[in-house]
């Protein structure tokens with residue numbers, strides 16, 4: 077997204093950051109706080125002093141969209157995504173989906189007033205954002221409430237027509253907007269149709285028209301006007317014009333090819349409100365909110381909800397991954413650890429094969445889980461290899477983990493990571509990766525194992541069971557060390573270090589609780605045929621498993 081300040085020329089160059097900052101008026105300075113508002117400021121400060129954390133808070137006054145793409149539901153999601161609390165006053169209940177609006181039930185004026193009083197008198201929101209205001213009576217009650225309970229800023233999205241073209245607030249509302257609401261607003265965010273309606277139906281066909289519309293709407297009274305040019309034809313860029321009474325700013329971004337745009341206006345206005353509640357200036361609130369909405373639209377360009385032409389987007393940017401996860405990926409199970417293939421690019425290079433060919437061969441040979449352990453790779457190469465290997469593993473329903481690098485795991489959406497005692501702590505990794513990713517940790521003692529369990533790991537890698545050349549200066553814990561860790565563990569354990577066809581029986585036939593399998597590097601990858609070595613090792617493991625079962 078690019079932005080330009082243009083007091084004179086429309087296409088001037090971007091202005092210097094600090095200069096731009098200094099000429100943008102801080103919305104908080106623009107409001108004269110009356111005594112009640114000052115009292116509220118003091119209450120806010122007091123709650124901070126008492127050790128309680130006051131969270132930024134937006135109150136949205138809008139209509140409910142049963143399809144949850146727009147209206148109150150979009151406001152709630154946008155504020156949640158921006159880390160801001162959102163309370164709600166519902167002005168109308170619409171029966172709505174991706175095809176259009178099938179019905180509207182307007183809430184009685186008095187009851188809107190009652191909701192406003194409940195929230196404003198007790199919860200003291202920082203910012204009020206308005207959406208669908210279906211009757212002049214509701215506008216009147218809102219304005220009266222805002223005079224009684226002052227807030228730091230008022231964001232007005234002058235909703236009149238839904239994305240589907242259905243009327244949500246008729247022309248009768250325009251006088252109330254012009255005479256009562258807009259003069260109280262810190263920012264008003266009309267699209268082209270709404271800007272035109274507010275100005276008596278003048279045509280708006282160019283950025284120049286948008287600029288003069290912004291100026292004319294500013295004359296009505298709001299402190300800032302954002303005219304949204306998304307519907308402007310003949311432009312590959314989407315251009316929005318912000319006017320603060322002195323300067324014009326153009327926000328340009330390339331159009332996102334998606335039909336999932338239902339609720340964009342509501343979401344933009346509520347995320348502007350959220351940024352204002354967090355203390356931003358109007359300029360930065362608009363800039364940040366636009367970037368957020370554009371990112372969410374881009375992320376959601378291909379999601380499918382409903383059969384209509386205008387689908388909702390995913391405010392929290394979670395659905396796409398979850399859809400993939402739910403379809404293609406299953407939860408981790410201890411038996412996945414049976415034959416754990418850990419890659420080593422130096423070994424693969426030595427044998428003249430790519431990492432992905434090596435991973436494919438290991439899976440075909442019977443590896444049940446794969447870890448990409450690339451100690452020398454550049455980040456780019458690591459990520460590319462990770463993406464390719466993830467595809468191979470997913471298509472075989474084999475979990476795919478990344479060694480050490482949580483950034484790579486996030487970037488390729490791997491199934492999880494493996495960390496050591498001096499890598500990213502499990503608790504931190506869990507908070508970054510969320511509840512569904514697999515986290516494994518190397519443990520050499522029962523104390524390590526106990527902590528791994530408490531911190532939320534999924535499995536333990538225990539070694540070195542035997543001496544190894546693959547990992548420098550590795551402490552060998554031996555079969556006894558492995559046994560102690562397994563017995564002291566609440567988590568499944570995979571043995572690692574120097575394990576191959578000659579000694580895998582001694583490991584697996586320990587027959588201790590929690591020991592689920594072996595992790596192997598050189599015995600698979602420092603060999604001519606990864607496929608054959610994996611097959612043979614898998615057979616040997618299965619023989620040991622059968623032998624242990626017979627013993628019991």
Ligand SMILES: Cc1ncc(COP(=O)(O)OP(=O)(O)O)c(N)n1
Nearest residue numbers: 479480494495496497518537572595
């Ligand atoms: C399954 C498994 N177990 C142990 C390790 C070793 O991890 P770490 O101690 O972090 O050492 P490096 O692999 O990072 O050198 C592992 N990678 N996998």
Ligand SMILES: Cc1nc(C(=O)O)sc1CCOP(=O)(O)O
Nearest residue numbers: 539540544546573574596597598
């Ligand atoms: C990566 C790693 N971790 C170890 C530990 O003890 O935690 S031993 C090891 C190297 C394992 O390679 P190989 O199978 O070639 O011995």
Ligand SMILES: [Mg+2]
Nearest residue numbers: 480495496499
């Ligand atoms: Mg490590």
